[in-house]
Amino acid sequence: MSDSSRDTAEGAGWGAPELGTYKRLMPTKVEKISWLNPKMLWAARNGVLASWFGDPTGRTRSRWVAQRTAAGSPADKVIRRDDPDRFSFLVIGDTGEGDDPQYAVVPGFLRTGQDTRFAVLASDVIYPVGSADDYGPKFFRPYQDYQAPIYAIPGNHDWYEDLGAFMRVFCDDAPPLAPEPAPRPLSRARLRSLLWHRPRKNDGQRLADARELRSAEVQQAVQPGPYWAIDAGPVRIIGIDTGLLGTIDAEQGAWLREVSKDPRPKILITGSPLYVDGEHHPCTIEGGGTVDEIVRDPAHRYVAAIGGDIHNYQRYPVQVDGRTIQYVVAGGGGAFMHATHTIPRVDVANVAEKEFRCYPLRGDSLAFYSKLYGRRLHLRRFFTVTEAQAAAVVAERLGIPLTRAQQTTTRITWRIRLVASLLGAGRRPDRTARFRLPVRKIYTQLFSPSSATYSPPFFKCFLRLDVTPEAVRLRCHAATGNRAQEVDPPVEDEVTIPLH
Secondary structure: OOOOOOOOHHHHOOOOOOEOOHHHHOOOOOOOOOOOOHHHHHHOOHHHHHHHHOOOHHHHHHHHHHHHHHOOOOOOOEEEOOOOOOEEEEEEEOOOOOOHHHHHHHHHHHHHOOOOOEEEEEOOOOOOOOOHHHHHHHHHOOOOOOOOOEEEEOOOOHHHHOOHHHHHHHOOOOOOOOOOOOOOOOOHHHHHHHHOOOOOOOOOOOHHHHHHHHOOHHHOOOOOOOOEEEEEOOEEEEEEOOOOOOOEOHHHHHHHHHHOOOOOOEEEEEOOOOEEOOEEOOOEEOOOOEHHHHHHOHHHOEEEEEEOOOOOEEEEEEEEOOEEEEEEEEOOOOOOOOOOOOOOOOEEOOEEOOOOEEEOOHHHHHHHHHHHHHHHOOOHHHHOOOHHHHHHHHHHHHOOOOOOOOOOOOOOOHHHHHHHHHOOHHHOOOOOHHHOOOOOHHHHHHHHHHOOOOOOOOOEEEEEEEEOOOEEEEEEEEEOOEHHHHHOOOEEEEEEEEOO
16 A cells, blocks of 8 residues: 555655646646636625525425426435445545546546445535536546446535536436526515526536436436435435535425434435534534434434535544544545645544544645745745645644654744744634635635646545445545556545444
8 A cells, every 4th residue: 555645745745756647537628717707706606695695595405306206206315226235435525626636536536446336426516606518527527437326415516506407417307497486576585586696598508418428327326306315235325415505404404304213324425514624513404403413313323424515634533422423524526625734733522633634634734835825926935835844833833743654853943933824724823813814715716726736736535435234444545646646545544433
């Protein structure tokens, strides 16, 4: 097995290694998403409108589900497969930007997943607004050689066009919803309706040709809607749709409570992680209760909850009534990397820093962002810190040991400390706090298209889960964009989850 980032800097993708072969898979012309483009910002306005004028996602979702049920989908929304008691599947989140970081994951994904029974895409299948004609270069092309079905749950970006393209691709070519009656004049709903972004009239003209790339019988999967359950071997896998604002509607909540009563062990897949960045986000259910209350109920036998949306990997082993539930963030499948160096020293739900795992390592994340800002602001000599320097200053600020096994102590200068503070390492309050630069979603939205994010290392990842009647082995595999990690995708984290 190849070195991981926990072993060596080379295992993390640093240095001058051989570039991977992923570029051969990419289209000749790649559209790079720029959130500096006013046209792009205007197209993606529905999330803001929903937060200002009320979120219509729950009602729209209910209409999609009713349409699928009327068309003959199972009312319980359970996909019953014939997997054996021992099988494997893949989980990959936030994939669909269609550029270098997404395609860099594909060679390792195919190599590691060649014997798996299916894959699940967890959140944001397509950026920026889930358009149907984007499915060719951002879904069908990259995964054309994966010889198994792919199921998916939508993320907020898939909802920016009311989920129409998602339903066409994953739900048996579901027809468009009939128009709703216009809201009453002068109401908030009326204003929202007037401003609401909708698909282009001709969107989807290239979809039929794109489908040919994944047209083999073994690749086909039809799901009953944007949320579903899969009975696979000894486990039930439940996927929920958290819509535009990271919540679920009352109808979906009632369904989740019902399918959670099944006696077999369960794994939740969600678009919004329940533990992330050292914080608990239990996910509100309309009408009362939370998703995490359902997950924690011992009668429901959940053993893991895996969420997308945040573009990195994190794992929190939370003790609940004498058993451990593994809460995982798995959104590193292709979109721009969200920082891990801003995660404070972990102390949440009795999970301490020594039990917490993340990828990329915080030091690698800080080094990555220091190079981005150095290039973006034309201040490379000031901002750029090496991976060794970044790891050392993160360890100092958080009071933790160096993570990389072969790393030695590096001298930390005032410049390194200042850069770490400006980039929010450890989020420790200090005199420079008010001057911190954006390094998470704001940076992604503003700067990623025009920074050095199209050359390795990318710090992408995907999960492989090996299921037996006794346990599930979960492994996080890295994809850096370098050849070495394509040939033998390193394991960045591994945990065995008992089922009994």
